[in-house]
Amino acid sequence: MNIYDLTVKTRNGEDFDLSSLKGKVSLVVNTATGCGFTPQYEAIEKLYEKYHDQGFEVLDFPCNQFGHQAPGSDDEIHSFCTAKYNTQFDQFAKIDVNGDTESQVFTILKEQQPKEEIKGLKNKAAMKAISKISSTCKKPGDIAWNFTKFLVDKDGNAVKRYDPTFDPSEIENDLKALL
Numbered sequence: 001m002n003i004y005d006l007t008v009k010t011r012n013g014e015d016f017d018l019s020s021l022k023g024k025v026s027l028v029v030n031t032a033t034g035c036g037f038t039p040q041y042e043a044i045e046k047l048y049e050k051y052h053d054q055g056f057e058v059l060d061f062p063c064n065q066f067g068h069q070a071p072g073s074d075d076e077i078h079s080f081c082t083a084k085y086n087t088q089f090d091q092f093a094k095i096d097v098n099g100d101t102e103s104q105v106f107t108i109l110k111e112q113q114p115k116e117e118i119k120g121l122k123n124k125a126a127m128k129a130i131s132k133i134s135s136t137c138k139k140p141g142d143i144a145w146n147f148t149k150f151l152v153d154k155d156g157n158a159v160k161r162y163d164p165t166f167d168p169s170e171i172e173n174d175l176k177a178l179l
Contacts, residue, residue, distance in 0.1 A: 003105050004156030009093035011074035021057055025178045026152040028059040030097045032069035033080045037147035041085035043168040048089050054179050058089040063097050065136045066145045097143040098136040109150045113161035114141035123165040153178050
């Protein structure tokens with residue numbers, strides 16, 4: 001089973017069959033509009049603009065589990081992203097990524113890529129601090145914070161996991177190899 005076997009809710013409450021993305025490469029991200037990592041939307045949007053016509057999609061799942069940094073409604077989150085970062089990709093309905101109510105999408109992604117490589121002492125220190133304040137990160141493989149990113153191949157399998165401190169612009173080489 002992979003994420004392309006699932007259906008998720010759009011921000012408008014409609015069902016979206018992820019199998020419609022078969023044959024495309026996707027970046028799946030749990031996001032929040034009030035997070036210190038929120039400016040990563042800019043780099044994610046640049047990747048989207050550059051590679052969308054070649055079969056690249058961004059699956060943006062707002063999540064309020066970390067510091068309550070995504071408190072708005074789905075429409076408010078979308079309005080913020082389009083106004084502040086000119087995002088052209090849409091956001092899905094807000095979800096949980098850890099715990100009893102976690103989205104099955106993130107259950108599968110975490111099973112396929114349970115650990116991310118954290119590069120650099122500064123990022124390792126930041127992630128150590130984040131892990132201590134994350135009340136929902138309770139077991140190995142759990143998402144530590146907002147802007148954990150998964151690169152998904154054309155068959156719907158997570159091939160790489162990037163920690164929240166990882167600059168999305170540095171995903172480009174991995175992305176190009178999958179397109």
